[in-house]
Amino acid sequence: MTEHAAPVIHARGLEKHFGATHALRGIDLDVPEGRILAVLGPNGAGKTTAVRILATLTRADAGEATVAGYDVRRQPEMVRANIGLTGQFAALDELLTGRENLEMIGSLYHLPVQRVRERAAELLARFDLEDAADRAVKTYSGGMRRRLDLGGSLMAEPPILFLDEPTTGLDPRSRLGMWDLIGELVAGGTTLLLTTQYLEEADRLADEIAVMDHGRVIARGTANELKGRIGGERLEVQVTHAEQVQAAHDALGRLAPDVRVDAGARRVSIPVTNTDGILTRAIRELDAAGVSLDDASVHRPTLDDVFLVLTGQPAEPDVDGADARAEQVAV
Amino acid sequence: MTAAERARPRAAPRASLGTWLSDSWQMVKRNLIHIRRTPELLLDVTVSPIMFVLLFSLVFGGAIDVPRESYINYLMAGIFVQTIAFAGIYTGVLLANDLKNGMIDRFRSLPMAQSSVLTGRTLTDLLRATLAVAIMWIVGMLVGFRPGGGVLGGIGAVAVMLLFGFALSWVGVALGALVRTPEALQGIIFAAVFPLTFVSSAFVPTETMPGWLAWFADRQPMTLVTNAVRSLTLDGSGGPTFVPSILWSLAILAVCFPLGLWAYQRRTTQ
Numbered sequence: 372m373t374e375h376a377a378p379v380i381h382a383r384g385l386e387k388h389f390g391a392t393h394a395l396r397g398i399d400l401d402v403p404e405g406r407i408l409a410v411l412g413p414n415g416a417g418k419t420t421a422v423r424i425l426a427t428l429t430r431a432d433a434g435e436a437t438v439a440g441y442d443v444r445r446q447p448e449m450v451r452a453n454i455g456l457t458g459q460f461a462a463l464d465e466l467l468t469g470r471e472n473l474e475m476i477g478s479l480y481h482l483p484v485q486r487v488r489e490r491a492a493e494l495l496a497r498f499d500l501e502d503a504a505d506r507a508v509k510t511y512s513g514g515m516r517r518r519l520d521l522g523g524s525l526m527a528e529p530p531i532l533f534l535d536e537p538t539t540g541l542d543p544r545s546r547l548g549m550w551d552l553i554g555e556l557v558a559g560g561t562t563l564l565l566t567t568q569y570l571e572e573a574d575r576l577a578d579e580i581a582v583m584d585h586g587r588v589i590a591r592g593t594a595n596e597l598k599g600r601i602g603g604e605r606l607e608v609q610v611t612h613a614e615q616v617q618a619a620h621d622a623l624g625r626l627a628p629d630v631r632v633d634a635g636a637r638r639v640s641i642p643v644t645n646t647d648g649i650l651t652r653a654i655r656e657l658d659a660a661g662v663s664l665d666d667a668s669v670h671r672p673t674l675d676d677v678f679l680v681l682t683g684q685p686a687e688p689d690v691d692g693a694d695a696r697a698e699q700v701a702v
Numbered sequence: 703m704t705a706a707e708r709a710r711p712r713a714a715p716r717a718s719l720g721t722w723l724s725d726s727w728q729m730v731k732r733n734l735i736h737i738r739r740t741p742e743l744l745l746d747v748t749v750s751p752i753m754f755v756l757l758f759s760l761v762f763g764g765a766i767d768v769p770r771e772s773y774i775n776y777l778m779a780g781i782f783v784q785t786i787a788f789a790g791i792y793t794g795v796l797l798a799n800d801l802k803n804g805m806i807d808r809f810r811s812l813p814m815a816q817s818s819v820l821t822g823r824t825l826t827d828l829l830r831a832t833l834a835v836a837i838m839w840i841v842g843m844l845v846g847f848r849p850g851g852g853v854l855g856g857i858g859a860v861a862v863m864l865l866f867g868f869a870l871s872w873v874g875v876a877l878g879a880l881v882r883t884p885e886a887l888q889g890i891i892f893a894a895v896f897p898l899t900f901v902s903s904a905f906v907p908t909e910t911m912p913g914w915l916a917w918f919a920d921r922q923p924m925t926l927v928t929n930a931v932r933s934l935t936l937d938g939s940g941g942p943t944f945v946p947s948i949l950w951s952l953a954i955l956a957v958c959f960p961l962g963l964w965a966y967q968r969r970t971t972q
Contacts, residue, residue, distance in 0.1 A: 451813040452712045462808035466739045479814040
């Protein structure tokens with residue numbers, strides 16, 4: 372981040388508690404102009420609270436934050452003129468049509484009347500909502516609501532966008548559609564902070580990832596840097612017979628010193644430092660030792676592994692609407 | 703728009719009367735669309751008042767004697783004020799329902815006059831109250847209401863009661879923002895507004911009450927407003943309670959307008 376001037380989104384030591392629950396225990400976040408930060412974490416990590424503070428919906432108990440150079444506490448109206456927010460649950464009026472929703476939001480951004488109409492029509496077309504534009508939102512599917520909600524955030528073409536779990540609860544196809552839309556936005560230079568429980572989403576969309584757990588940022592970096600923290604790629608084999616695990620260990624040990632064994636799963640692995648021909652050499656060594664294999668693969672660590680290493684827990688709890696709602700209530 | 707233009711921080715529109723009015727109008731428009739799409743939202747200001755006019759005039763009317771006037775002429779002011787009072791406070795229930803909706807988060811993230819969510823609500827309810835008054839007036843005339851106060855008296859009476867209703871809708875706003883659930887608020891309304899409307903001159907002359915109750919009834923705002931409306935509709939003059947009734951409405955506004963804004967801010971900033 373040193374290559375940039377002051378970050379567009381900047382937070383230091385944010386703390387927030389709700390009763391006895393500490394939602395945030397002092398977090399720092401920085402997003403330089405035109406970049407995407409993904410805040411990754413399970414339900415209850417404090418992601419939504421962080422976004423709500425930055426988007427001026429909630430006040431922090433301690434710490435400071437600026438968005439577009441404005442203090443979120445002292446100049447909320449200035450912050451609001453520069454941001455778009457799409458929350459976890461569609462902030463739409465159910466009884467209004469899609470077009471009416473967008474036009475109301477545009478009017479509340481104080482865009483000129485003509486511009487409000489044009490922009491609403493433009494977004495409805497771009498988000499594939501033209502056919503449903505004049506139907507009440509209560510008739511919309513989940514994916515349509517999310518797209519319209521995102522459209523609302525984009526009415527005034529804000530330079531900064533907050534997306535709180537933009538794809539939670541969407542089916543895979545709608546999720547891919549959202550990813551494409553988000554990708555287009557950022558290509559246009561928007562600075563984006565998004566929260567997600569989906570490792571794949573962070574990996575795919577973000578320039579940088581901040582991993583949150585229990586109100587703290589426990590790791591940050593690019594997807595590759597985070598993967599690097601738990602070691603690089605590993606070659607992993609699964610032997611056919613449990614009694615051959617030791618033989619496999621010895622054979623692979625001749626290629627690399629750091630051999631890991633999961634006897635129960637009959638898996639043996641070594642780090643891949645130099646990919647040149649290691650798979651062939653490993654197979655040759657194992658064959659020479661008389662070990663027969665069920666499976667052999669070069670395993671690239673996922674962000675799931677990162678989470679497991681960082682927190683000792685799997686990253687993705689059961690992700691469904693009920694859990695997401697539970698977080699909303701807790702937060 | 704280029705990336706560079708986008709990134710330049712924008713100034714918020716200066717908070718002005720113009721943006722506040724335009725934001726409030728957007729909120730009124732939204733509420734009116736709601737009413738258009740769910741007309742049952744108007745039941746409390748259409749069917750209920752009709753029912754009350756008919757019930758009191760046809761059922762109780764024969765049993766209640768009031769000096770100098772036919773009972774229906776006496777009754778209408780009471781019915782007007784009771785309906786307006788309930789509709790006013792009921793604003794709180796509608797606001798409490800709004801607060802449960804994710805839409806409020808959206809509004810809070812927009813560079814709009816935040817108070818317009820509340821003024822939009824209360825102004826819409828002023829329109830609802832106006833509709834209720836018109837319906838009651840017509841139904842009243844059908845069952846014998848003959849106001850002798852003339853057009854000016856009628857306009858004055860409507861102005862007095864709408865001002866009172868608008869003031870009470872800010873009581874509703876404050877309660878709606880302070881009370882946890884719409885259901886709890888319904889309970890409070892029932893427990894507070896019902897006794898106040900009945901212990902007043904709305905349906906019977908206060909002289910018929912025990913001394914201590916009459917003392918209270920004669921001094922509480924519901925009676926003052928009812929008497930002013932009654933005097934305006936029947937005689938065309940404000941009578942002795944005209945000024946006090948206006949002062950009460952203004953006093954309620956002076957307290958509950960800022961209280962409502964404060965409670966709403968507090969409620970939504972958590």
